[in-house]
Amino acid sequence: MIAVSRRGDLVRIALLRGDDLAEYWLWNLAAPDGLGDIYTARVDAVMPALAGRFLALGNDLSGFLPDSAGGKNLTVGDYVAVRVTRAPQGDKGPRLEVVAEPHGDAPGLIRRGPGPLLDLAARFPAAEIVLDDYELMAQLRPTLAGRMRHDAKAFDTVLEDEVTALAEPTAPLPHGAAMHISPAKAATLIDIDAASASAINPLALNTAIIPEICRQIVLRNLSGGILIDFAGLKSAQRQKLAEPLRAALTADTLRPSLLGFSHLGFAEINRRRIRPPLHELLSP
Template structure:
């Protein structure tokens, strides 16, 4: 089931597998993140060192178009169309890919992307969508006719509590362990605190908490470089956790890459940046 709850301009969206929250998004309808937006763009600078170019999108917004996404061979002053593939985040502008739609005569927005609710509905076409707002249902009816159902409380109290907890920089893990999350522009550190679970064998504890660590990564949309610091194990022992971690990451819709262990023993994960991480939306 997909549940969507409206609070003024914000739509909170949850994908539930049974009673478990599997994915969560916030859609700001007055200031959408821009993923999927189509623009007429003007090439403002070609940066060979960065293998791409900077494009003016209008309203003082600038995006980056890599050579690998259609930027190769462009020249300053040229007009093209491009679509946003990564929202502005971490202090950087949007990432773009070239589109074949005819360009206009000035930089500016041509059409909005679908937003996270329609994206989620497209990925899970068999799921019923429960909403608590008739106006939003009417707006979405052309795309989601026959799939929507009204419920005054799309999120039950248990789900509300779990979503509220996503605003905190730590999360509970099985057997009383906790996950502390510290985000920086270059990477995010996920540190396992096993103090309350010190009675357990460290290897057994780390094995059992891996699925929940990966679920928290998805729910909070932690992206870019991720460093996971498991608890109570030497580097050689941590190697034994990598198969279980790799298996858990396969359930992630963004298909992150497990790069291995750093010299400090952190499990290194690279997860694509597309929509802004939840902490930027909530605290940015």
């Protein structure tokens, strides 16, 4: 089931598998993240060292078009239609790809992308969509007719508590452990605190908490470089976490990669940046 709750311009979207929260997204109707938007763009700079071009999109917005995404033969001053494949986040602008569509003669938006709700509905075509807002249902009816049901309590008390907790930098883990999340521009650090679980065998504890760590990464949409500092493990033991961690990451639709363990003992994960992480949307 997909539960949808609207508060003013902010739409909260939760994918539920049974009673378990599997994905959580925010959709700002007044300021969408831009993923999937189509623009008329003008090439402003060719950057051979970066294997791409910077394109003007209008309203002082610019994006980066890699050569591999259709930019190779474009020169300064060329106009082209592009799609946003990675939303602006942090201090980085959007990533673009060329699309075969008619374009205008000045940079500007052609049409908006579908937004996270329609993306989620497309990925789970059999999921019922429960909404608490009739106006939003009317807007979505041309695309989602027959799949929507109104419920004033689309987000029940349990779900409200769980999504509220996602705004906190600490998340509880099984057996009384906790994960502390510290985002930075270059990477996100996840520090595991054994806390009351310190009496449990460290290898057994860290293996048991891996699925919840990966679920929290998805719910918070942490992306880019992610470093996990597991609790109380000797160097030789860390490698025993590699296969359980890889297995847990396969449930993620973005297919993140475990790159290995650093000399400092961090598990290094690379997860694609597509939409902005939750902490950026909550604290723009």
